[in-house]
Amino acid sequence: MLIPDALTDILQPVRLESTHAAYFQFTSPWGIRIPNDDDDEAVFHIVMRGQCWLLLNGQFPPIPLASGDLVILLQGHEHIVCDDLASPVVDLEKVIVIQPNHGYKQISYGGNGQETELVSGCFQFQGDRHHNPLLLALPPLIHIKNEAGQLVPWLETTLQFIASEIAIGQLGCQNLVARLIDVLFIQAVRAYINGLSKKQGNWLCALTDAEIGISLSLMHRYPEKFWTVASLAQKIPMSRSAFAARFVQLVGQSPMRYLTSWRMMKAADLLRESQLGIREIATQVGYESEVAFRKSFKRWAGVAPGIYRRRSCISKLSLQESAV
Numbered sequence: 001m002l003i004p005d006a007l008t009d010i011l012q013p014v015r016l017e018s019t020h021a022a023y024f025q026f027t028s029p030w031g032i033r034i035p036n037d038d039d040d041e042a043v044f045h046i047v048m049r050g051q052c053w054l055l056l057n058g059q060f061p062p063i064p065l066a067s068g069d070l071v072i073l074l075q076g077h078e079h080i081v082c083d084d085l086a087s088p089v090v091d092l093e094k095v096i097v098i099q100p101n102h103g104y105k106q107i108s109y110g111g112n113g114q115e116t117e118l119v120s121g122c123f124q125f126q127g128d129r130h131h132n133p134l135l136l137a138l139p140p141l142i143h144i145k146n147e148a149g150q151l152v153p154w155l156e157t158t159l160q161f162i163a164s165e166i167a168i169g170q171l172g173c174q175n176l177v178a179r180l181i182d183v184l185f186i187q188a189v190r191a192y193i194n195g196l197s198k199k200q201g202n203w204l205c206a207l208t209d210a211e212i213g214i215s216l217s218l219m220h221r222y223p224e225k226f227w228t229v230a231s232l233a234q235k236i237p238m239s240r241s242a243f244a245a246r247f248v249q250l251v252g253q254s255p256m257r258y259l260t261s262w263r264m265m266k267a268a269d270l271l272r273e274s275q276l277g278i279r280e281i282a283t284q285v286g287y288e289s290e291v292a293f294r295k296s297f298k299r300w301a302g303v304a305p306g307i308y309r310r311r312s313c314i315s316k317l318s319l320q321e322s323a324v
Contacts, residue, residue, distance in 0.1 A: 007193070007207050009220030010134045011186055019178040021121030022105040023166045026052075028113025031082030031089035041076040043122045044184070046151075046159055050116030055080040060141065068146025070155055072188055075140050076122065083116060106166065119163055123181055126272075131265055131300070133258075134189070137203045142192050154187050206250040211236045215247065215255065223263045224286045229255050259286075264300040267293070271305055272312040278305050 026032075034043060045054070047069045054063040054071060056079045065071060065081075073079060080089055095109045125135065144152065151159065162180045165173045193204050206212045215232045218225075232255055233243035247255045263285040270281045282293035297305050 016123045016182045017126045019123040019181045024118040025108040026116045027110035028083045029087040030110035031087040033080050033091050036078040042074045044072045046070045046119045048117040068151040070144040072142040219259050271309040
């Protein structure tokens with residue numbers, strides 16, 4: 001059974017920004033190349049009707065996609081989506097130029113053959129994705145397959161809203177679609193985690209473990225508390241040695257090392273999103289000494305907290321300007 005707090009808290013610092021979506025109506029033959037403009041940008045495709053292929057430049061064998069499938073490329077690799085492996089391929093920009101539209105796009109392209117409909121889009125992760133344990137543990141490609149040719153229920157509901165907003169294009173649709181893509185990502189992550197086998201030894205499996213999931217939830221929810229291996233083990237309850245061994249087995253590092261990483265990630269989130277002073281942030285993540293916090297944060301992030309905050313502000317302003 002999934003431990004709700006563990007997953008909820010690990011998702012809390014994962015915020016999406018710069019989200020875009022479009023509705024594609026393709027007719028055979030067709031092939032679209034989506035470039036890798038930004039390694040931090042993720043791309044998703046949902047097959048509404050028909051079938052197609054996904055090609056990832058030799059990183060994976062060609063992946064067949066059918067009606068009801070969702071695929072997410074978390075690192076925005078250059079890839080091709082096509083109706084047939086032999087179909088001619090054009091760059092996405094050329095297709096968009098052929099069918100210009102303001103805001104969210106409804107694009108038709110291809111020949112006179114069989115129809116395929118996709119809802120596709122991209123999004124970026126706010127903050128430092130390279131330190132987030134969830135994003136580090138997820139595979140570069142998440143493929144949620146359909147249920148007997150139909151969209152899975154949770155996907156169908158969200159997708160209906162996204163497609164409707166793209167079609168109507170009323171005021172505020174961009175903000176609403178951005179929120180819906182956020183929901184879509186969380187649902188996809190939850191579905192992926194629920195489909196994992198505990199034998200895989202993936203850190204994500206720890207979120208579904210009855211004992212270790214509780215300890216993760218406690219650290220996530222109360223990073224300011226003075227946790228020790230013994231106090232965490234007592235909460236489960238397990239013996240100290242058994243808890244430490246199982247934690248390392250599932251998570252891949254000791255409880256205290258994980259706790260430090262989580263505290264630093266929470267601190268980074270507060271530096272980006274709040275006006276709290278360094279001393280207040282240090283207290284909220286379990287440090288009595290501001291000096292000790294500054295040293296730990298610099299060791300984790302590579303820069304001092306103040307520099308990290310200034311760089312985050314500059315980055316946020318740049319994204320706002322580019323969106324305008």
